[in-house]
Amino acid sequence: MRYSQTFVPTLKETPAEAEVVSHRLMLRAGYIRKLSAGVYTYLPFGLAAIRKVEKIVREEMNRAGAQELLMPMVQPADLWRETGRYEKYGPELLRFKDRHDRESCLGPTHEEVITDLVRGEVRSYRQLPLNLYQIQSKFRDEIRPRFGLMRGREFIMKDAYSFDVDDEQAGIAYQKMYDAYQRIFTRCGLQFRAVEADSGTIGGSFSHEFMVLAKTGEDTLAVCRNCDYAANVEKAAIKARPVESPEALLEPEKVETPGKRKVAAVCEFLGIGPESLVKTMIYKVTGGDRQQVYPVAVLLRGDREVQEVKLKNLLQAVDVELAEDKEVFDLTGVPTGYLGPIGLNGQKVKVVADFEVAAMRNFVVGAGEKNYHLKNVNMDRDFEVTLVADLRQIATDDPCPLCGGELGQIEGIEVGHIFKLGTVYSESMRAVFQDHEGQEKPLIMGCYGIGISRIVAAAIEQNHDENGIILPVALAPAQVIILNLGLKDAAITAAAELLYTQLQAQGVEVLLDDRDERPGSKFKDADLLGIPFRVTVGTRLIKDDMVEIRHRRNGLTVDLSPAQVVEYVLNQITAAGSTGQE
RNA sequence: CGGGGCGUAGCGCAGCCUGGUUAGCGCGCCUGCCUUGGGAGCAGGAGGCCGCAGGUUCGAAUCCUGCCGCCCCGACCA
Numbered sequence: 001m002r003y004s005q006t007f008v009p010t011l012k013e014t015p016a017e018a019e020v021v022s023h024r025l026m027l028r029a030g031y032i033r034k035l036s037a038g039v040y041t042y043l044p045f046g047l048a049a050i051r052k053v054e055k056i057v058r059e060e061m062n063r064a065g066a067q068e069l070l071m072p073m074v075q076p077a078d079l080w081r082e083t084g085r086y087e088k089y090g091p092e093l094l095r096f097k098d099r100h101d102r103e104s105c106l107g108p109t110h111e112e113v114i115t116d117l118v119r120g121e122v123r124s125y126r127q128l129p130l131n132l133y134q135i136q137s138k139f140r141d142e143i144r145p146r147f148g149l150m151r152g153r154e155f156i157m158k159d160a161y162s163f164d165v166d167d168e169q170a171g172i173a174y175q176k177m178y179d180a181y182q183r184i185f186t187r188c189g190l191q192f193r194a195v196e197a198d199s200g201t202i203g204g205s206f207s208h209e210f211m212v213l214a215k216t217g218e219d220t221l222a223v224c225r226n227c228d229y230a231a232n233v234e235k236a237a238i239k240a241r242p243v244e245s246p247e248a249l250l251e252p253e254k255v256e257t258p259g260k261r262k263v264a265a266v267c268e269f270l271g272i273g274p275e276s277l278v279k280t281m282i283y284k285v286t287g288g289d290r291q292q293v294y295p296v297a298v299l300l301r302g303d304r305e306v307q308e309v310k311l312k313n314l315l316q317a318v319d320v321e322l323a324e325d326k327e328v329f330d331l332t333g334v335p336t337g338y339l340g341p342i343g344l345n346g347q348k349v350k351v352v353a354d355f356e357v358a359a360m361r362n363f364v365v366g367a368g369e370k371n372y373h374l375k376n377v378n379m380d381r382d383f384e385v386t387l388v389a390d391l392r393q394i395a396t397d398d399p400c401p402l403c404g405g406e407l408g409q410i411e412g413i414e415v416g417h418i419f420k421l422g423t424v425y426s427e428s429m430r431a432v433f434q435d436h437e438g439q440e441k442p443l444i445m446g447c448y449g450i451g452i453s454r455i456v457a458a459a460i461e462q463n464h465d466e467n468g469i470i471l472p473v474a475l476a477p478a479q480v481i482i483l484n485l486g487l488k489d490a491a492i493t494a495a496a497e498l499l500y501t502q503l504q505a506q507g508v509e510v511l512l513d514d515r516d517e518r519p520g521s522k523f524k525d526a527d528l529l530g531i532p533f534r535v536t537v538g539t540r541l542i543k544d545d546m547v548e549i550r551h552r553r554n555g556l557t558v559d560l561s562p563a564q565v566v567e568y569v570l571n572q573i574t575a576a577g578s579t580g581q582e
Numbered sequence: 583c584g585g586g587g588c589g590u591a592g593c594g595c596a597g598c599c600u601g602g603u604u605a606g607c608g609c610g611c612c613u614g615c616c617u618u619g620g621g622a623g624c625a626g627g628a629g630g631c632c633g634c635a636g637g638u639u640c641g642a643a644u645c646c647u648g649c650c651g652c653c654c655c656g657a658c659c660a
Contacts, residue, residue, distance in 0.1 A: 527620090540619080
């Protein structure tokens with residue numbers, strides 16, 4: 001590639017629209033341009049990085065025994081109705097009608113299409129196991145796209161689907177994918193971690209997310225400092241702890257708490273800690289078929305946070321949302337801040353309590369009357385609840401659910417997610433096979449996603465400095481950039497051109513900066529683009545017969561005679577290939 | 583959708599509050615000279631439905647109304 005003939009529109013100034021570093025740098029380095037919210041054009045260099053990720057993904061998927069195919073983006077609504085997801089998926093599914101008024105949607109994921117395909121072709125256990133994957137643009141009409149490629153509406157995804165005869169075989173398929181993912185993200189040069197995860201709208205019973213560790217990550221992970229336990233906080237199960245030393249139950253007492261609505265204010269006023277108070281929150285819950293919205297009261301210790309994903313799963317809802325103050329008042333006749341569980345259950349709303357509440361004694365709750373709270377309240381004696389469950393977000397003072405050790409929390413970017421689906425799709429779509437005894441059985445499925453375009457963004461989040469992108473060799477659009485700093489000098493130009501040809505002959509991807517630009521601009525652009533190795537051919541060639549080689553990542557420079565360059569670069573690239581880093 | 587902010591040249595911004603010449607500045611772009619190891623200098627030049635529509639006014643980038651788009655915080659997720 002000659003820079004003078006390559007479309008890499010770099011920007012000197014940061015576009016105002018970009019907030020996070022990967023987005024800013026991808027715009028500045030001419031990797032991407034925005035078309036509309038969450039929809040981007042991949043420019044040649046951005047696409048080159050994406051292709052590098054795809055190549056790694058393909059190699060590892062194929063190695064794991066999966067086969068590539070390509071499914072349609074436009075999908076008929078009826079297929080989605082078979083699984084109930086046409087209703088359930090919500091507005092994120094972009095729907096439209098074709099000229100014959102047929103309802104269609106743009107594929108946000110392909111469980112329905114692949115299951116339809118396989119049920120039509122697979123009859124016998126002899127045709128199994130099967131693992132099929134594709135790399136394709138997906139469209140999800142996200143509520144709020146952001147951060148450039150990190151959360152686009154249109155993005156490139158690798159999605160794979162496995163089909164097996166029984167749970168054991170499905171478990172093997174899952175493990176194969178888990179291992180393949182470990183290799184893929186390692187080869188991409190990423191620092192990452194596999195964590196237990198919630199399975200969300202995709203469904204199924206069991207899943208892991210692969211998280212790139214970065215401060216800008218949108219997910220929070222609970223990680224044990226002692227053992228291997230790591231989970232998304234949406235999922236991280238909290239062990240119910242037994243009542244330590246049961247206090248004697250005291251008689252309830254109504255106390256005036258004028259104007260004290262917030263937990264902190266009530267606690268300060270009463271001289272108690274938030275761990276002695278139970279808060280009552282009203283949630284609006286949208287049922288699984290989106291047909292009805294009903295209120296649910298959630299009881300939680302004063303200093304805890306509701307984990308809405310857990311609540312959603314418990315209630316088998318598609319959506320839960322905290323009710324507004326006015327809605328709470330309209331429903332209960334009590335202003336927020338004084339709402340309590342007594343008399344609530346069964347009357348108007350279901351009441352669900354966190355495990356922790358069940359273990360508390362003589363706590364404070366809202367009295368259900370403006371400006372009053374109740375002391376010495378106890379569950380079961382003073383009020384009833386419909387359900388007791390794990391509803392809160394795990395906190396740093398919680399013990400590790402596995403070993404009881406200390407937990408830390410870190411941020412991560414989800415770049416991969418694998419699911420054990422079981423038979424959710426095969427049963428609703430009647431995808432069956434005959435086992436060796438002639439019995440008809442539903443296929444056991446799994447599905448496995450990787451955010452290809454997101455990986456590039458995540459890699460940049462993890463690898464950059466104040467001068468620009470620093471890509472791992474495995475992902476870089478080019479491995480070497482040669483700067484010709486003496487365009488008008490025949491000897492310098494000849495040396496640069498020779499190195500360019502020699503490196504290319506060895507299969508190295510080289511960008512030759514042959515632009516009529518001043519050295520400063522060339523250095524700045526070379527840094528910005530993130531190419532791992534930079535070869536500078538300038539006046540030193542004339543003076544000392546030396547060219548400079550600089551490592552983008554650590555700034556290490558070496559001066560070599562032109563004859564030594566090819567060997568040096570090849571060695572460095574090989575070394576980088578084995579470690580994932582250069 | 584709720585909350586906050588922004589739309590003026592390719593990019594970054596000023597002007598708007600307090601309406602009034604030809605709408606500015608920096609970068610980039612084009613031409614020429616000059617310069618060439620960290621985004622040089624000089625000279626000349628091109629480029630604007632001031633987001634869109636309506637209104638107020640003698641007069642609107644500026645005031646009012648509606649719409650559209652974009653960004654940030656929350657729910658969603660690869």
